[in-house]
Amino acid sequence: MASSTRFLTTNLRTFPSRFRRFPPYISVTSLPAVRGSFDFSLRSKRGLVIGTDLKKFEVRRRSSMAEAATEKGKGTVQVFDSEEELAVSLAKYTADLSDKFAKERGYFTVVLSGGSLIKSLRKLVEPPYIDSVDWSKWYVFWVDERVVPKDHPDSNYLLAYDGFLSKIPMPSGNVYAINDALSAEGAADDYETCLKHLVKNKTIDLSQTSGFPKFDLMLLGMGPDGHVASLFPGHPLVQEKNKWVAFITDSPKPPPERITFTLPVINSSAHIALVVAGAGKAHPVHVTLGDGQNSDLLPVQMVSPEGELMWFLDKAAASKL
Numbered sequence: 654m655a656s657s658t659r660f661l662t663t664n665l666r667t668f669p670s671r672f673r674r675f676p677p678y679i680s681v682t683s684l685p686a687v688r689g690s691f692d693f694s695l696r697s698k699r700g701l702v703i704g705t706d707l708k709k710f711e712v713r714r715r716s717s718m719a720e721a722a723t724e725k726g727k728g729t730v731q732v733f734d735s736e737e738e739l740a741v742s743l744a745k746y747t748a749d750l751s752d753k754f755a756k757e758r759g760y761f762t763v764v765l766s767g768g769s770l771i772k773s774l775r776k777l778v779e780p781p782y783i784d785s786v787d788w789s790k791w792y793v794f795w796v797d798e799r800v801v802p803k804d805h806p807d808s809n810y811l812l813a814y815d816g817f818l819s820k821i822p823m824p825s826g827n828v829y830a831i832n833d834a835l836s837a838e839g840a841a842d843d844y845e846t847c848l849k850h851l852v853k854n855k856t857i858d859l860s861q862t863s864g865f866p867k868f869d870l871m872l873l874g875m876g877p878d879g880h881v882a883s884l885f886p887g888h889p890l891v892q893e894k895n896k897w898v899a900f901i902t903d904s905p906k907p908p909p910e911r912i913t914f915t916l917p918v919i920n921s922s923a924h925i926a927l928v929v930a931g932a933g934k935a936h937p938v939h940v941t942l943g944d945g946q947n948s949d950l951l952p953v954q955m956v957s958p959e960g961e962l963m964w965f966l967d968k969a970a971a972s973k974l
């Protein structure tokens with residue numbers, strides 16, 4: 654049984670409500686008779702696996718909210734008992750992809766977010782990964798950055814440096830921070846030019862489908878309002894269709910000046926890990942993966958990559974599902 658998702662429950666009443674609502678699952682799994690702990694994992698766009706301590710069931714092509722979500726391109730959802738378990742799994746996921754891309758392409762292009770994501774990467778800088786990952790193949794970028802000096806407390810670079818980059822033996826020349834001497838507009842243009850150069854020399858892949866850069870792994874956080882990168886609900890920047898990197902001078906979350914990858918770049922990724930922890934983020938998770946309502950289409954709802962979308966949720970973030 655995949656160990657990714659675990660709901661501990663003592664009876665059916667605490668089994669995730671999305672399954673309780675769908676009789677096909679209940680009849681297949683005979684859940685009313687079962688007591689104890691349940692594991693389930695949304696494994697693919699097609700299948701849902703439900704296991705108990707006694708039995709495992711594989712259910713294919715059944716209609717459920719969970720599967721409907723995956724079929725709309727919402728990816729694979731994993732819910733962990735704690736943020737600690739989430740961090741353990743995120744480290745393995747990242748290390749496995751690092752291995753794959755380092756072997757296949759000789760490069761591993763990784764895009765970081767700011768905020769709480771960096772803390773959730775802490776297990777990667779511990780054994781076994783600190784020794785087993787080939788850090789020399791890593792090329793690091795930012796999905797968004799605040800237009801502040803690199804040593805400013807608001808800098809996403811500084812956060813990543815202190816919490817992650819300073820602890821891994823990767824070449825500093827492979828770390829692509831924004832030019833903090835420029836204006837927001839200048840920094841966005843400069844970063845886009847830099848990406849174009851790296852696409853030209855094939856360090857970064859180019860999506861044959863979209864014509865936008867295709868990063869191997871994007872590690873995305875999400876704000877309590879459903880923003881991803883510096884793309885905020887209701888802001889015109891979420892509609893940007895041409896630019897690779899855009900700037901914003903009126904971010905509703907301070908600081909106001911930022912640069913950000915646009916949705917076409919985000920959605921050209923080979924892999925996106927959407928990492929969300931805490932009850933404060935349960936509403937946008939409910940809107941995106943469940944039947945929650947919101948007046949605006951949230952930026953997180955527009956994340957739908959060409960490649961794989963993997964949600965890493967803790968129980969608190971998934972509490973409304």
Ligand SMILES: O=C1O[C@H](COP(=O)(O)O)[C@@H](O)[C@H](O)[C@H]1O
Nearest residue numbers: 766767768769770874875876882
């Ligand atoms: O401002 C930002 O916020 C989001 C979410 O941050 P979190 O602390 O709530 O996880 C982050 O993903 C983004 O990179 C950052 O610039």
